[in-house]
Amino acid sequence: MSEPTPQPLLTLDGLTVAFDGKVVVDDLSLSVNPGETLAIVGESGSGKSVSALGAIDLLPSNAEVRGQRWLEGTDLTQLSKRDWNGIRGNRVGFIFQEPMTSLNPLHRIGKQIGETLRLHQGLNGQAARQRAKALLEQVKLPRPEELLDAWPHQLSGGQRQRVMIAMAIANDPALLIADEPTTALDVTVQQDILALLKELRDRHDMGVLLISHDLNLVRRHADRVCVMYQGKLQESGRVEDVFRRPQSDYTKTLIAAEPEGRPAEPSNTHSLLTTRQLRVSFARPKTRLFQRQPPAFEALKATDLSLTPGETLGIVGESGSGKTTLASAIMRLVASQGDVKLGDTTLSQFTGEALRRQRHRFQMVFQDPYGALSPRMPVFDIISEGLRFHFPTLSEMEVTERVHRTLSEVGLPKSCADRYPHEFSGGQRQRIAVARAIILEPELLVLDEPTSALDRTVQKQLVVLLRDLQARRQLSYLFISHDLAVVRAMAHRIMVLKDGEVIEQGNCLEVLAAPRHPYTKALIEAAHLY
Incomplete structure (x- = not known):
């Protein structure tokens, strides 16, 4: 029965x-x-x-x-x-x-x-x-x-x-x-x-x-x-x-649908981005009124990395491992110790207006696109805001043309320009965030989980778009992701972080095929890559 x-x-x-x-x-x-x-x-x-x-x-x-x-x-x-x-x-x-x-x-x-x-x-x-x-x-x-x-x-x-x-x-x-x-x-x-x-x-x-x-x-x-x-x-x-x-x-x-293919090999060998002994610490909160100040939490231990023009470095690791902290330190969004150089410019020496004037050279696509987009601004203003600040001599017609062209590049129609962020899905908002970053034609793009809110078909399209942009503009990417299938399709090299420390790095395909550290092996097994 x-x-x-x-x-x-x-x-x-x-x-x-x-x-x-x-x-x-x-x-x-x-x-x-x-x-x-x-x-x-x-x-x-x-x-x-x-x-x-x-x-x-x-x-x-x-x-x-x-x-x-x-x-x-x-x-x-x-x-x-x-x-x-x-x-x-x-x-x-x-x-x-x-x-x-x-x-x-x-x-x-x-x-x-x-x-x-x-x-x-x-x-x-x-x-x-x-x-x-x-x-x-x-x-x-x-x-x-x-x-x-x-x-x-x-x-x-x-x-x-x-x-x-x-x-x-x-x-x-x-x-x-x-x-x-x-x-x-x-x-x-x-x-x-x-x-x-x-x-x-x-x-x-x-x-x-x-x-x-x-x-x-x-x-x-x-x-x-x-x-x-x-x-x-x-x-x-x-x-x-x-x-x-x-x-x-x-x-x-x-x-x-599955991200596939590989990025074009970079032709330059000189370093675009270099960090030396980059560290980030955060003060721990007191839990009682008369408690002594607890020791600071070291979110990112001394980290060295380099990136050449047209190269992608994939950053992987568990939540809280220091991936976003590393990106934020490079972008000068959190206080840090150590040096960050972009080309011949030592970014760690700049503050205030001088730093803002350098920002068109390095842009970031944040993990949470809704939190990163102003709900009070239409898409046109969101994408064009940085353009107007860094290139004030552009005419209104030139600004409009570049906004529409960039929207098209990320797979969005021109009609999106007059709408507001809340009218879009999570994946569409992520594409708007990418458009806002690439319209400034930066040398370095930091991508913090750029495909996390996207379905596989759109992920595949975005991966192809990012690789094409990289090949045409010789863009360098710092690509942060927990999705190893996407990292495999995007990155030339890979860096594995755990508890704020680099535990393994090397050629992307070599590390994914033959990881040395037990934690890297566990990541790959969980992702069902092979």
Whole structure:
């Protein structure tokens, strides 16, 4: 006798979402059962995140949501605002795609985790702190006692993502909506986090709605999958069935997409970028009023590197290993010790206006594109702002022409210029950030997880674009990523960081094929590269 079919935890029937009359999700129907993981995949802008946000009433006021929605038998379309406040963060946990914009920059981490514990469990004071500490330990964050007293900006992107996961699971929700939960995490931590989510799912019979562009992740960790394209459901079914026998042309294209090829070999041998004994330390916060000042935390130990024109150096390592700190020190965005030279210019000697005038030579694409783009400025102003500062003699017609040409280079239409960042998907915002950087024609481009928010098809396009730009302009890239498949397609050399220290470096293909350090071996095995 067959087991009875479980009652769906979440059901969406004919979900349709429109913004100012424009339909972005069209007639979506799906269900999530207790104890299972349903994945929604599709390219940036396909409606994945909008569907999840619409399901739990988190879209802005100009969104029109139609269709039926049920959670544990409750008709969600009939809930009041007060009812929703009792459900979100309690019965439904949500891991947002961009943690820096979801965490309050004015409150310490412990207070932000404690807020949801106070609202839904009535915990305060020491009880809330101990529960918050336990949650940070659950999501594998080091030094949890210290991190409770840290500010969001003091954490790496991956650490902030894990804080968001801790907040989402704080009240043992029945349904966990995870919107790109491992975007900012290296492959080894991805495995730990997804194993944790699976453990929580199985222990509490929790349903998980997993939104991801990482098909390898979905293949290994989801039970069923829904494929979306331009707001419509293309196909759905059990993961092994959809991946082995895809029915729609779009699903076939998605599965086949993988960054491939190699960058052109650089022709120059002289150094463009050089660092010598570059170090970064951060003061540790006091946890008690009369406590002695704790010793500083050494985020980046003495690091030497060099980069030639037209070369890409890939920087890999776990979250908190010092990758972004290294990039920020090179960009003169954090205080550091040691020397940074760009060509014959010693950047570490410049400050203030003199440093600003040098910045068109070295640009950075940040890990969190939404946090890096002003929400008050249209795309045209965002991209042209640096151009107007560094090249004030350009006419308005020349500025407009260069903005439109750059948008085209990153795969965006000219019509995007008049829109605002919140109107774009995460992947589209990342392309805007790339456009803002390359319009200045820099010599050095620091790319901090530039493909982390992009689906595989767009990743492939961006990799081709970056390699083409590099070959034509002899650009040098410092390429930070946790995605070793993308690093393999982009980098000439690779540097592996762990706990702020370089543990291995060399030719990219040689290191990936025959790593010497056990940690590098673990990274490659987790990425399923070979």
